[in-house]
Amino acid sequence: MTTTSDAAEGPGRRLPTADLHPVVREVTERIRTRSADRRSGYLRQVREAATRHARGATRSGLGCANLAHGVAACGDADRSRLLTIGAAAEQAPANIAIVTSYNDMLSAHQPFADYPVTIKDAARRHGGVAQVAGGVPAMCDGITQGRAGMELSLFSRDVIAMSTAIALSHDMFDAALLLGVCDKIVPGLVMGGLAFGHLPTVLVPAGPMSSGLPNAEKSRIRRRHAAGEIGRDELLEAETRSYHSPGTCTFYGTANSNQLLMEVMGLHLPGASFVPPDTPLRQALTAAATRQALTNAREGTGAMADIVDERAVVNGVVALLATGGSTNHTMHLVAMAAAAGVDLNWDDFDDLSAVVPLLARIYPNGTADVNHFHAAGGTAVLIGALLGAGFLHPDVTTVVGKGLDDYRREPWLDGDRLAWRDGPAESTDREVLRGIDDPFAPDGGLRMLHGNLGRAVVKVSAVADTDRVITAPARVFDDQADLTSAFDAGELTGDLVAVVRYQGPRANGMPELHSLTPVLGVLRSRGQRVALVTDGRMSGASGAIPAAIHCTPEAAAGGPLALIRDGDTVTLDTRTGRLDVLTDLETRQPPATTSLDEATGAGRELFAAFRTAVGPADTGALVARSASGYTGMDSAAAGGVR
Known part of the structure; x- marks a missing residue:
């Protein structure tokens, strides 16, 4: 490697590298x-x-007034260096x-x-x-x-x-x-x-x-708060010990x-x-x-x-x-x-x-x-x-x-x-980091799902084997706050697949739904079999609850999530990679929804053009044109069920 300290380094150990898998x-x-x-x-x-x-040609190619603007706030030494024009490229600062x-x-x-x-x-x-x-x-x-x-x-x-x-x-x-x-x-x-x-x-x-409050303790306190067992003061004290x-x-x-x-x-x-x-x-x-x-x-x-x-x-x-x-x-x-x-x-x-x-x-x-x-x-x-x-x-x-x-x-x-x-050749703590010979799992813990509900991503690295396949009635929500309200009202009983839709890029910018994690965790701790299906995000918060996220095409773009109703049977199967509703959706019409351009407050009105132009999750949810030739509109047109 190029030396990055003032003194030279000695050669490093060169370990064997296997042929590419x-x-x-x-x-x-x-x-x-x-x-x-x-x-x-x-x-x-x-x-x-x-x-x-x-x-060096960039600055030397600028007009004198242009360059003067670029160096006006520099100290004398920096200004002198930046005004060194006409020097050979290898000598120009x-x-x-x-x-x-x-x-x-x-x-x-x-x-x-x-x-x-x-x-x-x-x-x-x-x-x-x-x-x-x-x-x-x-x-x-x-x-x-x-x-x-x-x-x-x-x-x-x-x-x-x-x-x-x-x-x-x-x-x-x-x-x-x-x-x-x-x-x-x-x-x-x-x-x-x-x-x-x-x-x-x-x-x-x-x-x-x-490191602050141990993660297991933080999770336990969050679940206790979600269950109403402790108050806000105790929760806030735990959170500030975690993020400190x-x-x-x-x-x-x-x-x-x-x-x-x-x-x-x-x-x-x-x-x-x-x-x-x-x-x-x-x-x-x-x-x-x-x-x-x-x-x-x-x-x-x-x-x-x-x-x-x-x-x-x-x-x-x-x-x-x-x-x-x-x-x-x-x-x-x-x-x-x-x-x-x-x-x-x-x-x-x-x-x-x-x-x-x-x-x-x-x-x-x-x-x-x-x-x-x-x-x-x-x-x-x-x-x-x-x-x-x-x-x-x-x-x-x-x-x-x-x-x-x-x-x-x-x-x-x-x-x-x-x-x-x-660096060390082996981990010093095999509860945290292991080698190829003794992995925590033989695969990477990420699954792509497909079916009559579209395509989705599910992270299974923390999901128990008993929860790898969930088949249960749907409870459908158009806003994460509605799910929380239903939980607070004691309405979420029995096994269920929580469907939280209109959370995709075109609908509302695809917010993370991390605040739902404690609620779903409480339901699971009560013995209910629970899963989440959403066109929104969960990010690194995806954990023990099987969550089919980034569902594409999203509900706001005419995706099948818009057609699901309470009580429809949904299967989330991480073993076979299927995401299906066991109901014929062909005769249904999506519910009327608010215009995508009407979200206001907290600056959301400034992003109406983004919501219109953004592409689907599986092509990166891109808005701006990239060098690949993707555009939001091009990507949206390509975002059907595959």
């Missing part, structure tokens, strides 16, 4: 074939941009764009407050310049759960992609550092960064908060799935994902990311378009499956891949899930959190195990060079010097 090879090849035209079109666009924007999702309301993004200072100082030490090119919005699904603001959440991903593009559009930059952690923020940054795929780009994380300091929430939801994927896909420095914030090692890694970006800019390596190809995308899917990660990535990975001209679909997830073993148990798929995962060996052990068994492509481009083998290593501080050493 045949299913991984087959899925990758069909993605490559399916994507050929889109990928070549994307790469042609990138090459044209690289030609126009040869390093490189300028790094910082795109940040900082705000001090989100615990995960609050640590980014001081990153620009660290990055600018590191850039100056190594002969470059860094400028904050722009900020992107960052909202928290944990705060907006069950609130109107949650209906903006999924759409914020495309807004972030657009904001990133705006930040990078000034023809001032030779490389980029993208600062983000949570749910839609990282996918949006990647999508926006890929629009400038000729730029060397490094994703820079912030790290998780320290700067840093990412420690459960394995979308935020921490993002971090793992960025590392396995080669967009982070090795071992950077789960180092805590506000520590010397975290600060050293941020400075090292800066130097790496400068090195890549000077050497003409590390372009984002070279890193994110079909092999990196498959590596991301494999890592997600091997750790039981967030189901949101059945959309986000599709969307990120599309931005690179790679056509990933749900069948690819399904086929890989059948062979990739589950190697991690992290809450909500276990009781441990990401800090326990990191302490057990974390990404170095996971990547080493998957490489050793042939489940990951080893021959990829990363931000530190060629090949994924560097990511078997972990960063450490030798005094004040940052270096990398061989």
Whole structure:
């Protein structure tokens, strides 16, 4: 790997890597074939941009007034460097764009407050310049759960992609550092960064908060509150002990799935994902990311378009499956891949899930959190195990060079010097992280369902064998609050399949329905057989209750969920991959619904055009046109039952 500390590193251990697993090879090849035209079109666009924007030529090509605007706020030394025009490309000082999702309301993004200072100082030490090119919005699904603001959440991903593009559009930059952690923020940054795929780009994380209230205890208290056994004060006290300091929430939801994927896909420095914030090692890694970006800019390596190809995308899917990660990535990975001209679909997830073993148990798929995962060996052990068994492509481009083998290593501080050493070969805690020889399950715990209710995703890594098949009468709700009210009124008795519809992208922006988890958990604890079917999301919150989510086509787009009535018998079968209603729906008409453009309040009226244009979940719920040729309208037209 390219050295990212001031002193040279010694060579790392080079462990055997097995031949690529045949299913991984087959899925990758069909993605490559399916994507050929889109990928070549994307790469042609990138090459044209690289030609126009040869390093240093961007600024030298600006008019004098344009360039003066770009350097007006710089200090004298930075201004002098940026005004160095006409020098040979290899001698011109490189300028790094910082795109940040900082705000001090989100615990995960609050640590980014001081990153620009660290990055600018590191850039100056190594002969470059860094400028904050722009900020992107960052909202928290944990705060907006069950609130109107949650209906903006999924759409914020495309807004972030657009904001990133705006930040990078000034023809001032030779490389980029993208600062983000949570749910839609990282996918949006990647999508926006890929629009400038000729730029060397490094994703820079912030790290998780320290472990708080044990997850099993947190879940128990939530269920007790849902059952009316304890009050709000006791619940709030437990929640604030769980979420208690700067840093990412420690459960394995979308935020921490993002971090793992960025590392396995080669967009982070090795071992950077789960180092805590506000520590010397975290600060050293941020400075090292800066130097790496400068090195890549000077050497003409590390372009984002070279890193994110079909092999990196498959590596991301494999890592997600091997750790039981967030189901949101059945959309986000599709969307990120599309931005690179790679056509990933749900069948690819399904086929890989059948062979990739589950190697991690992290809450909500276990009781441990990401800090326990990191302490057990974390990404170095996971990547080493998957490489050793042939489940990951080893021959990829990363931000530190060629090949994924560097990511078997972990960063450490030798005094004040940052270096990398061989990571542990095996997990130190087999209750949290295991090897290929003794997995928690032989498959990846993600199933694609299909039937006369459409297509859906179900996460089964935490579902008991006895709950893998649920057949029960439907209880139908058009709003999650109605389900909660029915529970409070004691109306949810007996076995049931809760159908919560009109929660898809076109209906209301596809909010997460995480607030339903305690309610459904209480019903299950009472001995009822319970499942959920919805065109909404559950994300990393998907746990012990079998939940068919992202149901496509959604009810608001004429999907069959709109035709279900109370009492219809529904079968959710994760063993055979079926999702069916045992009723003839042909003669039914969907109920009258509110116009999709009438949602107002909390800014929802500003997103009416998004709701009209958005595509279905199985093509990434995309709004903005991507380099793949997807558009919201094109995707919507393709979103029938398959």
